């Protein structure tokens with residue numbers, strides 16, 4: 240890879256991995272906990288957020304030289320709210336069942352701190368292409384995070400994956416997993432796994448992995 | 453920096469005048485221009501998205517309603533939407549005409565292939581464990597009974613309240629649930645009600661699911677309230693609906 244390609248890839252992977260919004264930055268927890276009762280909900284929410292992220296960051300970046308800093312938050316929020324509205328209509332057009340399952344959390348993408356955070360910290364300072372690549376990475380990272388929760392919660396809490404029954408009729412689902420407490424359990428387990436893994440890769444003893452500062 | 457003094461002496465905060473750094477101030481015109489521009493762009497996108505998806509969304513909603521009606525009235529092949537008005541009249545609701553007059557009760561007349569009335573479907577709402585439980589029920593004029601229910605929307609606990617969709621014994625309540633009117637057609641002869649599991653005695657009672665009595669009661673209340681409001685207006689006018697218009 241030449242340096243330009245490498246930079247783009249790096250920009251993308253930042254959100255997917257090193258700065259993963261769910262597992263590393265622990266941002267956007269409201270949808271992360273609330274909609275991940277099934278894999279399909281998780282993917283839909285992730286893709287909706289990804290779309291809003293990429294479009295908003297693209298437009299914020301295009302407007303960056305025209306945006307006085309005094310009005311920037313208003314500008315970002317209007318832009319984000321616009322794309323959320325578009326996604327809202329699009330999901331209604333695709334499937335009402337999905338729309339009902341995601342409920343108010345589609346509209347709440349407006350206040351997802353990942354998006355405003357990206358607009359402020361990255362898109363406002365970079366040209367459109369890198370801004371959108373970076374946003375796409377964050378969106379993919381967020382989707383992966385949601386999916387990691389959704390898959391585990393659906394398998395344990397309903398005995399299905401993408402709606403397909405895995406264990407047959409004899410399986411007694413672990414209902415707590417699709418209730419709110421289950422979201423916290425599964426998220427906690429993933430965070431633990433990630434922290435342990437990150438420490439191990441950094442060559443630190445596992446014992447210190449619990450000492451978050 | 454800390455303003456805590458380890459010696460215990462009172463620390464007097466020193467207020468200094470803000471240094472006169474030349475911060476470039478954005479001109480008012482630039483702010484207005486940007487906000488105006490953003491509003492214009494965003495306005496176009498929103499209106500575009502709304503209009504671009506309007507037909508698909510309307511079609512989805514119609515399909516969802518049809519599916520819900522066909523589920524409770526399996527013989528139905530097409531539906532028409534009506535409103536039972538407060539004065540006792542029945543009015544057709546045109547496609548896309550969603551405004552229901554005050555006091556009106558919305559219902560669907562379902563017709564079979566031959567265009568004959570296959571039953572009436574209506575929605576009802578009852579307060580469940582977590583939130584309102586919205587159901588659709590099918591009504592058969594011949595037996596004056598409810599012949600099927602489906603859930604339109606609910607947020608009941610998975611594994612507890614949501615058994616109302618799947619529990620065979622519970623659904624057996626709705627093969628012929630009695631919703632007869634009094635002789636003067638003013639109200640239901642018997643209040644439809646969910647009773648504790650195993651204590652059902654009348655054909656108008658619903659045998660609740662053990663452990664999910666609250667959700668079962670919500671279903672009973674939804675049917676009762678809706679039937680109470682609709683049937684006294686509907687039954688005297690049933691012959692006007694007998695054939696598809």
Ligand SMILES: Cc1cc2nc3c(=O)[nH]c(=O)nc-3n(C[C@H](O)[C@H](O)[C@H](O)COP(=O)(O)O)c2cc1C
Pocket residue numbers: 581582608609610612613614649661662663664665666667668
């Ligand atoms: C976490 C939790 C969730 C519950 N969810 C429901 C529910 O969705 N629907 C319901 O009817 N009862 C639910 N219940 C049980 C009700 O509180 C109540 O005990 C039950 O409906 C009574 O039924 P029974 O008289 O047949 O035992 C829930 C209880 C708990 C602790």
